[in-house]
Amino acid sequence: xxxxxxxxxxxxxxxxxxxxxxxxxxxxxxxxxxxxxxxxxxxxxxxxxxxxxxxxxxxxxxxxxxxxxxxxxxxxxxxxxxxxxxxxxxxxxxxxxxxxxxxxxxxxxxxxxxxxxxxxxxxxxxxxxxxxxxxxxxxxxxxxxxxxxxxxxxxxxxxxxxxxxxxxxxxxxxxxxxxxxxxxxxxxxxxxxxxxxxxxxxxxxxxxxxxxxxxxxxxxxxxxxxxxxxxxxxxxxxxxxxxxxxxxxxxxxxxxxxxxxxxxxxxxxxxxxxxxxxxxxxxxxxxxxxxxxxxxxxxxxxxxxxxxxxxxxxxxxxxxxxxxxxxxxxxxxxxxxxxxxxxxxxxxxxxxxxxxxxxxxxxxxxxxxxxxxxxxxxxxxxxxxxxxxxxxxxxxxxxxxxxxxxxxxxxxxxxxxxxxxxxxxxxxxxxxxxxxxxxxxxxxxxxxxxxxxxxxxxxxxxxxxxxxxxxxxxxxxxxxxxxxxxxxxxxxxxxxxxxxxxxxxxxxxxxxxxxxxxxxxxxxxxxxxxxxxxxxxxxxxxxxxxxxxxxxxxxxxxxxxxxxxxxxxxxxxxxxxxxxxxxxxxxxxxxxxxxxxxxxxxxxxxxxxxxxxxxxxxxxxxxxxxxxxxxxxxxxxxxxxxxxxxxxxxxxxxxxxxxxxxxxxxxxxxxxxxxxxxxxxxxxxxxxxxxxxxxxxxxxxxxxxxxxxxxxxxxxxxxxxxxxxxxxxxxxxxxxxxxxxxxxxxxxxxxxxxxxxxxxxxxxxxxxxxxxxxxxxxxxxxxxxxxxxxxxxxxxxxxxxxxxxxxxxxxxxxxxxxxxxxxxxxxxxxxxxxxxxxxxxxxxxxxxxxxxxxxxxxxxxxxxxxxxxxxxxxxxxxxxxxxxxxxxxxxxxxxxxxxxxxxxxxxxxxxxxxxxxxxxxxxxxxxxxxxxxxxxxxxxxxxxxxxxxxxxxxxxxxxxxxxxxxxxxxxxxxxxxxxxxxxxxxxxxxxxxx
Numbered sequence: 001x002x003x004x005x006x007x008x009x010x011x012x013x014x015x016x017x018x019x020x021x022x023x024x025x026x027x028x029x030x031x032x033x034x035x036x037x038x039x040x041x042x043x044x045x046x047x048x049x050x051x052x053x054x055x056x057x058x059x060x061x062x063x064x065x066x067x068x069x070x071x072x073x074x075x076x077x078x079x080x081x082x083x084x085x086x087x088x089x090x091x092x093x094x095x096x097x098x099x100x101x102x103x104x105x106x107x108x109x110x111x112x113x114x115x116x117x118x119x120x121x122x123x124x125x126x127x128x129x130x131x132x133x134x135x136x137x138x139x140x141x142x143x144x145x146x147x148x149x150x151x152x153x154x155x156x157x158x159x160x161x162x163x164x165x166x167x168x169x170x171x172x173x174x175x176x177x178x179x180x181x182x183x184x185x186x187x188x189x190x191x192x193x194x195x196x197x198x199x200x201x202x203x204x205x206x207x208x209x210x211x212x213x214x215x216x217x218x219x220x221x222x223x224x225x226x227x228x229x230x231x232x233x234x235x236x237x238x239x240x241x242x243x244x245x246x247x248x249x250x251x252x253x254x255x256x257x258x259x260x261x262x263x264x265x266x267x268x269x270x271x272x273x274x275x276x277x278x279x280x281x282x283x284x285x286x287x288x289x290x291x292x293x294x295x296x297x298x299x300x301x302x303x304x305x306x307x308x309x310x311x312x313x314x315x316x317x318x319x320x321x322x323x324x325x326x327x328x329x330x331x332x333x334x335x336x337x338x339x340x341x342x343x344x345x346x347x348x349x350x351x352x353x354x355x356x357x358x359x360x361x362x363x364x365x366x367x368x369x370x371x372x373x374x375x376x377x378x379x380x381x382x383x384x385x386x387x388x389x390x391x392x393x394x395x396x397x398x399x400x401x402x403x404x405x406x407x408x409x410x411x412x413x414x415x416x417x418x419x420x421x422x423x424x425x426x427x428x429x430x431x432x433x434x435x436x437x438x439x440x441x442x443x444x445x446x447x448x449x450x451x452x453x454x455x456x457x458x459x460x461x462x463x464x465x466x467x468x469x470x471x472x473x474x475x476x477x478x479x480x481x482x483x484x485x486x487x488x489x490x491x492x493x494x495x496x497x498x499x500x501x502x503x504x505x506x507x508x509x510x511x512x513x514x515x516x517x518x519x520x521x522x523x524x525x526x527x528x529x530x531x532x533x534x535x536x537x538x539x540x541x542x543x544x545x546x547x548x549x550x551x552x553x554x555x556x557x558x559x560x561x562x563x564x565x566x567x568x569x570x571x572x573x574x575x576x577x578x579x580x581x582x583x584x585x586x587x588x589x590x591x592x593x594x595x596x597x598x599x600x601x602x603x604x605x606x607x608x609x610x611x612x613x614x615x616x617x618x619x620x621x622x623x624x625x626x627x628x629x630x631x632x633x634x635x636x637x638x639x640x641x642x643x644x645x646x647x648x649x650x651x652x653x654x655x656x657x658x659x660x661x662x663x664x665x666x667x668x669x670x671x672x673x674x675x676x677x678x679x680x681x682x683x684x685x686x687x688x689x690x691x692x693x694x695x696x697x698x699x700x701x702x703x704x705x706x707x708x709x710x711x712x713x714x715x716x717x718x719x720x721x722x723x724x725x726x727x728x729x730x731x732x733x734x735x736x737x738x739x740x741x742x743x744x745x746x747x748x749x750x751x752x753x754x755x756x757x758x759x760x761x762x763x764x765x766x767x768x769x770x771x772x773x774x775x776x777x778x779x780x781x782x783x784x785x786x787x788x789x790x791x792x793x794x795x796x797x798x799x800x801x802x803x804x805x806x807x808x809x810x811x812x813x814x815x816x817x818x819x820x821x822x823x824x825x826x827x828x829x830x831x832x833x834x835x836x837x838x839x840x841x842x843x844x845x846x847x848x849x850x851x852x853x854x855x856x857x858x859x860x861x862x863x864x865x866x867x868x869x870x871x872x873x874x875x876x877x878x879x880x881x882x883x884x885x886x887x888x889x890x891x892x893x894x895x896x897x898x899x900x901x902x903x904x905x906x907x908x909x910x911x912x913x914x915x916x917x918x919x920x921x922x923x924x925x926x927x928x929x930x931x932x933x934x935x936x937x938x939x940x941x942x943x944x945x946x947x948x949x950x951x952x953x954x955x956x957x958x959x960x961x962x963x964x965x966x967x968x969x970x971x972x973x974x975x976x977x978x979x980x981x982x983x984x985x986x987x988x989x990x991x992x993x994x
Contacts, residue, residue, distance in 0.1 A: 142234040146219025161203040170339025188266035190277035195332030198377030218242035224435040224480040237273040248281040252309035263324040284329035304563035340374035347383035424454040429483030429490040444523035491535040499544035521552035525560035533567035540571040573609045581609045600632035616651040654689040672707030695723040714750035725761045733761035752784035763799035771799040790826035801837040809837040828864035847875040866902045882917040904940035938973035962990035
């Protein structure tokens with residue numbers, strides 16, 4: 001530690017840093033001793049020590065050596081600036097200033113402990129001479145520059161996460177997860193957290209940093225200071241270190257290399273202390289969600305930058321990265337209603353102390369319409385809007401952001417910011433921050449200044465610029481001009497600026513904004529493309545989005561622009577603009593010089609949009625083009641196989657679907673997520689085509705696959721349970737569903753489905769009480785989808801009917817039939833189930849009414865239409881309408897794609913009705929057709945033999961009757977009462993028959 005620092009502050013800070021003692025306790029002890037003077041003297045001495053180093057390095061900058069510049073960049077300017085504020089606060093206010101900078105002072109103690117001795121030695125050698133100075137600087141170990149956003153700042157823009165104007169609420173579970181991440185025994189780990197803009201990723205990371213400063217070196221890597229890989233190679237951590245890297249998309253490749261380097265060092269036992277990388281970005285790649293089939297637009301596709309991060313050119317390097325990954329990308333969950341209300345309430349109480357809060361139910365309902373995920377940023381926007389306007393009913397996300405942007409513009413007018421600085425803010429926002437220390441950034445700033453659009457970089461007033469951006473001015477050596485934040489506000493600022501210019505100018509192509517766009521594309525195309533992609537995701541319907549997306553003239557820029565166009569296609573597809581999505585993808589597909597990977601991605605997305613809109617033929621065509629595209633990334637091809645398989649399955653081409661899923665499964669090096677997905681959905685298709693054993697085999701493969709995500713394992717369990725139940729293995733079905741229900745962290749959708757499937761299996765095995773209990777649990781399960789709740793009602797209704805509770809059965813089915821928006825499949829099933837219950841209780845008219853409703857339902861599943869025809873035929877026969885009954889059976893038989901068991905049942909029922917109407921010849925023909933139907937269920941074959949034998953006996957042909965009755969009896973597939981009956985007839989009438 002440097003000499004000359006007051007003993008209390010030196011000892012207190014180091015103690016607080018090393019032992020984790022709270023800074024407030026240190027301050028309290030110092031207050032009691034009334035050692036204000038020593039505190040002040042110590043801080044002044046510390047400031048002079050830093051200041052002398054800064055001045056010496058400044059003087060040496062004339063030497064223009066890389067080493068000196070690198071050392072200067074490593075100085076913690078946030079610490080310096082905050083120290084200045086503490087010292088300038090005056091002796092009487094020193095304790096207040098110290099308390100304000102609690103996090104800083106703990107961080108400072110950590111910083112001094114690890115770095116100051118080395119720096120002091122270097123300073124001592126500065127007097128020796130130039131050669132010795134360079135030798136001394138070489139001894140200063142390279143280290144990543146970690147900053148703590150908001151330290152020592154007084155942000156005018158209170159919506160910045162670093163302003164911390166309200167407590168972080170509703171994120172306790174996530175903090176526990178991150179605590180486990182830090183505590184893991186491995187020396188190096190990384191973890192990517194994702195979520196849309198404003199969800200609170202950066203704030204969560206900041207709180208993690210602040211809570212762990214006593215034990216960890218922790219902070220964010222500034223975007224403009226992403227270390228070169230040589231830093232990670234030479235860095236020697238002196239304490240456990242938490243590195244937060246936001247905006248991963250803008251530095252995917254260097255971060256990937258850093259991960260590989262640090263994992264290599266960890267494997268060689270060459271780190272010394274634990275290191276954690278916490279990565280933040282809006283979306284991840286890899287399409288790990290199980291909704292990838294039948295919902296490709298919901299699952300999304302890999303963003304363009306993902307290939308730089310998840311580079312697959314070297315299996316060894318990729319395996320090294322994956323070995324260090326803590327877990328799959330973690331998406332930030334939505335806040336609960338309670339947490340959302342707490343956030344809004346705290347902000348509103350701060351804005352209007354003593355005022356009554358608005359109606360909770362109405363406010364939450366309005367907020368849910370605006371943003372169902374209750375993102376904290378939009379909650380803050382909404383609270384301010386309520387404080388200003390009273391309510392937010394009828395508002396949307398764009399209107400809320402426009403309200404906040406107008407307030408910012410009013411503030412700019414108050415401080416008198418001129419147009420040149422606003423243009424500079426536009427440019428900095430467009431390129432994700434203008435780094436004046438970077439060659440491209442400086443060239444861009446100079447080019448803009450040469451056009452007269454922005455001030456000269458050398459003549460910038462950083463205080464004026466900072467007032468515009470809404471943050472405190474940087475230090476004297478600041479090199480980065482940040483854009484307008486939060487990002488959502490910055491994106492809207494770009495769009496609104498372009499919209500206003502277009503409205504005011506007859507030549508929209510020659511506005512200030514368009515000229516700045518041209519400069520941005522020329523100098524930093526990749527960064528501009530990322531900004532466009534984010535703007536499309538957040539404001540896909542904005543009237544100026546097309547202006548922002550104007551195609552650049554430069555060929556290299558057009559390559560980056562094409563990636564942003566594909567992203568806009570994704571955003572349009574998700575928003576329901578299918579035509580716009582298809583147009584964007586077609587633009588890239590037909591673009592000369594577009595990267596093969598982007599063209600493949602465009603085919604994939606266009607296929608997904610077409611599939612979502614019901615155009616399976618077009619979807620299959622696009623997926624085929626992606627598969628056959630020369631040079632297309634293997635991962636994209638594999639996914640195209642999977643999603644084409646889904647489209648083929650939907651169109652009834654089960655054989656083609658199975659072929660595609662098999663191709664994906666057998667692709668060398670295919671991602672476990674993809675393989676698991678292919679197994680699960682190949683199993684579904686096999687089940688639909690009658691191959692129950694194949695379904696069970698595929699689901700088992702998915703369950704046992706190493707690396708399969710929990711969501712797909714859960715889906716495999718419930719699908720296998722269903723298949724086992726369908727095959728009569730009710731014990732196996734119950735076992736699978738129970739395994740899923742007890743699985744930790746299983747998705748609510750799959751859990752609800754498992755309860756319903758287990759309920760059905762319990763009902764089939766005679767456990768009516770357990771079946772009803774399971775279905776009731778599914779109905780009441782929080783987070784269960786409406787489709788599954790409807791399914792649970794109908795299943796419970798069927799079980800109640802089987803157990804003799806006809807009233808309960810009818811009530812459950814009626815609930816689904818009367819429920820607005822209930823899925824067609826379950827409504828049709830409810831009609832057939834209620835019809836069966838009514839028929840059983842003798843209400844044949846009511847039963848016929850229900851079956852007719854199912855038959856006439858537009859879009860009703862064929863399975864239930866067939867069932868309704870067959871069941872209606874029975875009800876009509878019971879009521880004496882044999883002609884109508886025969887017509888219904890004929891309709892069921894003639895339907896295309898009817899399952900064999902339904903066809904066989906229809907033949908037997910029609911044979912019975914023909915016998916009842918006196919057409920013995922027709923009855924025998926129908927029974928014979930059922931018997932000869934290859935693969936027909938044993939029960940229906942036995943019924944056909946039983947019925948045909950009865951017709952023969954009625955005609956006096958006892959030899960034929962006895963042959964048929966014996967054939968029926970030997971199958972042992974008849975219901976117990978019929979089995980007993982036929983065996984009695986055989987004993988009574990067939991003793992003398994051969």
